[in-house]
Amino acid sequence: MTFANRHIGPDTDEQTHMLKAIGYASLDALMDAAIPEVIRWHGSLNLPAAASEEETIAELRAIASRNRVTASMIGLGYYGTHTPAVIKRNVLENPAWYTAYTPYQPEISQGRLEALLNFQTMVTDLTGLTTANASMLDEGTAVAEAMTLAKRASKSKSQVYAVDADTLPQTLAVLRTRAEPLGIQLALVDLDAGSSLPEEFFGLHLQYPGASGAVRDHAPLIEAAHRQGALVTVAADLLALTLLRAPGEIGADIAAGTTQRFGVPLAFGGPHAGYLAVRAGLERSLPGRLVGVSKDVDGAPAYRLALQTREQHIRREKATSNICTAQVLLAVMASMYAVYHGPKGLRAIASRVHSHALTLAGSLTAGGVSVQSDAFFDTVTAVVPGRAAAVVAAAADAGIDLRLVDADRVSVATDETTTDAHVAAVLDAFGVAVAGAAECGAQPLARTTEYLTHPVFSSHHSETSMLRYLRKLSDKDYALDRGMIPLGSCTMKLNATTEMEPVTWPEFANIHPYAPASNTAGYEELVSTLEGWLAEITGYDAVSVQPNAGSQGELAGLLAIRGYHRSRGDEHRNVCLIPSSAHGTNAASAVMAGMRVVVVACDDAGNVDLSDLHAKIETHAANLAAIMVTYPSTHGVYETSIADLCAAVHEAGGQVYVDGANLNALVGFARPGKFGADVSHLNLHKTFCIPHGGGGPGVGPVAVRSHLAEFLPGDPLEPGDHHAVSAAAHGSAGILPISWAYLRMMGPDGLAAATGTAVLAANYVASRLREHYPVLYTGSGGLVAHECILDLRPITKATGVSVDDVAKRLIDYGFHAPTMSFPVAGTLMVEPTESEDLAELDRFVAAMIAIKGEIDQVAAGAWPKDDNPLRNAPHTASAVTADEWEHAYPRSVAGFPAGVDRTAKYWPPVRRIDGAYGDRNLVCSCPSPEAFED
Incomplete structure (x- = not known):
């Protein structure tokens, strides 16, 4: 039996029965009747013929073997970590967790909601702030969301956002992408050079520790920013916060960052769960999802998404934020890492990481090599005039990757996987011997407050207890492993085990996103092949897999359109037409791309109202940038007018964006890039089988025709005018083998x-x-x-x-x-x-x-x-x-x-939940056990 026969539920006899019920003799006859001839494509996809599951795994093994797994000591927000086996097997590799949907039906999502509440509690405790959301896409986008949150919440009229010059470079790239269309001006502040803050600014971003590894006392700067009415964001390393003062303790309004080093593999840049936390008074401005505690009709405590409609509809054209997805599966892993290790275990890991950094710094100094900062957590930047490249090359020969800062400086980052042997090999590359540990200048900034005091973080440290806790939570939930999830617009279909298997292979899981090109040939082949296949399927000329969510794909597509118009001197083209039936993310993305939303009416049949469309085009022709349409329509219909719509917009000088959310109705039968569209984003977590994971991970590649190709997202660490929409060049690369395997096993037929x-x-x-x-x-x-x-x-x-x-x-x-x-x-x-x-x-x-x-x-x-x-x-x-x-x-x-x-009855753990009560009484971190006794 072929893989396609196993993926597709109804067999030939069942399909014949279904066709008879709706009055068609064959599947071809049905598709001929359903799909308008104006878009119908009668060719055959130029893809390899279907491979068997065994052949596909063998091919992926060969590709993976071209990646070289080394000891990565590059840092920059990405660190080696040990995923506890009990979490790897029972969360990451468990369909009860990875096939679950976003918990919009809370009664059947209590397990994953509890895990996310643990995540929020972990983040608030470590950051010292009052409320955290249920995860972000990555650190770069979390920091960008913090910037726009500060703009919304600040009373300052300034458009200037001050940014620490020691910010992670990929974060800075994402900030630039998000700031420019909104008219926000970034002002870099070099703290080491004594640069002063701007005269007026609405917000300040600080990195803690900095990209160089330096740990600074930011309290005076935060106080100065507050005197000017600015809000302050601290991008903090959560593991470092087990040893260092929390951002909330030094006055920060917002904290943002990543939880990757809490047991989530490097995966060449993602997926990882970012985080965002705020002080009291800002919780109702938080973007994304927020898990809260409410009660059911019997008065029993129950978890739910608080302020739920805000996340779903995202303020439409009034939005400055568009997080329509999170990283739930990875947030669950990170939260369970904290549960498994507890506060003492996390502190022990952090102390060991810091100890290795102290040994590096002390030995380098003893050997005559100066280090840039005497206050650090895990990253030591060494100054070696003129010989930085030689040091990095010598370490690479020993199987260790370091970060080449410039010709004179090398950064070395320690992590949970660092050993004494790694430290010795690195020192040998510098030409020095292991000596005593350095004194760390960060001691005055040492943490004195407790964290992770809720009982859940001290209850499950044995594998037996952890295993049973994970099973207890998953038993409360309904996921695709139990039965059908018939969600319109979400395409909850089989995530085959063979597709999932390669994700945890070390050759895919343990590669740093900024590893040397010589180590990543397998990933580059995988990405290039997948992008080519997606271009063939959609009829476009170029694809980028960088967007790590559908919302980011929308933004990337609209930024490509914006870049195209600006390159032609058409900066005034800023009107984006959006049908009234569109998802709120469309309008939010348009606003974030610097466009003005004009809504086009729909007729009684749910189609775009052509008379209103032509009227709006005529009114805005001189300034028309684009139209965003979903095809088939948001109403689940193949609209016959799509070609006319494309032609009308093109005639007026605009571009056509076709939302690819419903591509599962087109693959093999119609290609948006050939029936009039200029750009689409795709959802690999819908059409191409990446699991939803309880509300993330997702991948939202953007596909364009040739005239827009030069405006696709670029590598955030590469110089140039390109934009970056996520912190890694290939976004959530670690889950791309899933879609690669799906396409390879299905074949064109x-x-x-x-x-x-x-x-x-x-x-x-x-x-x-x-x-x-x-x-x-x-x-x-x-x-x-x-x-x-x-x-x-x-x-x-x-x-x-x-x-x-x-x-x-x-x-x-x-x-x-x-x-x-x-x-x-x-x-x-x-x-x-x-x-x-x-x-x-x-x-x-x-x-x-x-x-x-x-x-x-x-x-x-x-x-x-x-x-x-x-x-x-x-x-x-x-x-x-x-x-x-x-x-x-x-x-x-x-x-x-x-x-x-x-014999197979699913029993929900709670009765219907009182949503209004939960919104009035936000409880967004773990309540005490007594609350449940009451």
């Missing part, structure tokens, strides 16, 4: 079959449910694309049963709810994907039909509107087995509705 089956499954579900729930939008012949919208508004109006009631009742039937109230309030958007077989599709259909039967009983008065299985859903085991039962329906209906397998 398998990819087309997957698309056809996804469209078939959506139309089968729509056909089966149409008589029970209106299907809101359809295209030619009453067909949908890869998803369908079920309209519950008439039901709600007639019976009071809401979309929330249906979503929560689906939990009792053993399903994750479809996407709720997007893009239309009061609806459910269903995307079954190609991976679910007929039995699972029918199980979902049966559950939805049974729920409609329950709604009918409410409508008929058999059950009260305020006491029925829908209004009270979901039902926990505790509720169903309570001594008293006073509801108008039997316990069996509550706990075991029609069709539920009693």
Whole structure:
């Protein structure tokens, strides 16, 4: 059996049954009817024929072997770390964690929400601030978000942002990318040279420790900034904060950084969980996701995403922030690393790291080599006039990579994996012997306050206890390993084990993003091949995989358009047309790219209103920069007018951005780069099988036609005018083997079959449910694309049963709810994907039909509107087995509705959660155990 046959759920007989149900003789006939001829491509993808799983693993082994794993002592925010085996096996390699979705349905996400609350507590404790969010994309983007947060929250009218000259260079590159379109001016402040702060500025960024390794007392500078009304961000190393004073203790308003060295592999730059924390008073300005503690209908404490709609809709055109994804899987790993080691264990690791740095500094000084700073944590910068390159080369010969700062300076960073032998080899490269340890000038900045005092950080230090804790949390959750997650717009499909396997190989996991090119030939081959395949699939000319989320891909695409217009002297072109149905991230990305959003109406069928489009083009023709459209539409329809839309925008001098979120309906049948689009971002965590991981990691490559290629993101450490949207040249490179393997095993025919089956499954579900729930939008012949919208508004109006009631009742039937109230309030958007077989599709259909039967009983008065299985859903085991039962329906209906397998029942750990209570009473770090006893 081929891999495609294993990836695609319905077999030939099941597909024949499904086709018959919707009235088509073959998959080709269905696709001919569904996809407008104006975009239809009848060619065959120029990709290698499908390889077997065994052949694919062998090819990836060969590619991986071209990477050279060395002892990396480069530093710059990326460090070697030991992933505890119990965390590697039971989180990173466990489908219960990596196939989970963003916890927008909190009742079935309590395990990952608790893990994220641990993450937030870890960050707030170590930074000394009051509130942290549930992770960011990486340090560079976290710092950029801190800058825009400071701009929103500061009362200063200045556009100047002061930046420590000892900031990590890749962070500085991302800051420049994000600042320029918003009109923010960066002012570098050289603290060692005694540079003064600008006369006026709204914010100050400090690196702690600095890129050079220097640890400075920033308290006086923070106080001076506050006197000028500026907010201060400290980019801090969390491991260093186990030994050094916390940013909050010296007056910082914001802290940002990465948690990579807490057990998360280097992975050539990502994915890693960034962090962002704020002082009291700024928590409601935090971008991204925030886990809080609320309560369920019985009053029991329960976790949820606080301020949830803010993250989902992202302030649209008023946004200066666009974090539509986090790094949940990696945040869970980092939080569990802290749980496993506890405060004493973390301090011991940090002390060992610092001890090795002290030995380096002391020995270098004793050997006549001066060091740049006498106060440091893990990084020592040595001054060796004229011979820096020779030192770095000598260390490389010994299998150790150092950082060449310039012709006269070498930086050496120690980490958890550093050994005495590494230190000796490095000193030998400098031509000195091991001597005594140096005295560190950072002693006055030593930490005196406690951290990680919550019991969870002192309860699971044995592997047995840790294993059971991880199992307990995962058992609370619903992920793809349990059953179907039919989320419209999210494409939750099979993440095959063979695709996942290479991610943890040392040759992919243990490569520093700034390792010498001689060590990274395998990665460069992998990236180049994958970018070429994605270009072929989409019909574009060039692709960059640097964007480490869909939101970053959107921004990169719009920045490419902006760069193109500016290169032609068209700086005035700044209007971006966006249909009213678009996801809020589109508008946010446009604002961040320096564009002005103009909304285009949609007609009653959910399509872009062409008359309004032409009117808006005519009004803004002179300043038109771009239009952003999703195709198939956000409403799940192949719009026939897409070619006309592209032509109209091009005629007015604009560029066409096609959001690739719905590419799973196009691969093998239509290519955006050939039907009129200039740029698209793709979601490898949707169409190309990278797992969602509970809400991240993601990869959002940007694909462009040739005239935009020179404006793609560039390496943040390379000089030039290019922009960088993430801190590493290839973004989250460590998970690219997943999509590479998927494409290699599917081949051109398998990819087309997957698309056809996804469209078939959506139309089968729509056909089966149409008589029970209106299907809101359809295209030619009453067909949908890869998803369908079920309209519950008439039901709600007639019976009071809401979309929330249906979503929560689906939990009792053993399903994750479809996407709720997007893009239309009061609806459910269903995307079954190609991976679910007929039995699972029918199980979902049966559950939805049974729920409609329950709604009918409410409508008929058999059950009260305020006491029925829908209004009270979901039902926990505790509720169903309570001594008293006073509801108008039997316990069996509550706990075991029609069709539920009693031997495999999923029981949610909490009942419906009170979201409003949680927003009013933000509790965003671990509450005391007594809170749960109450």
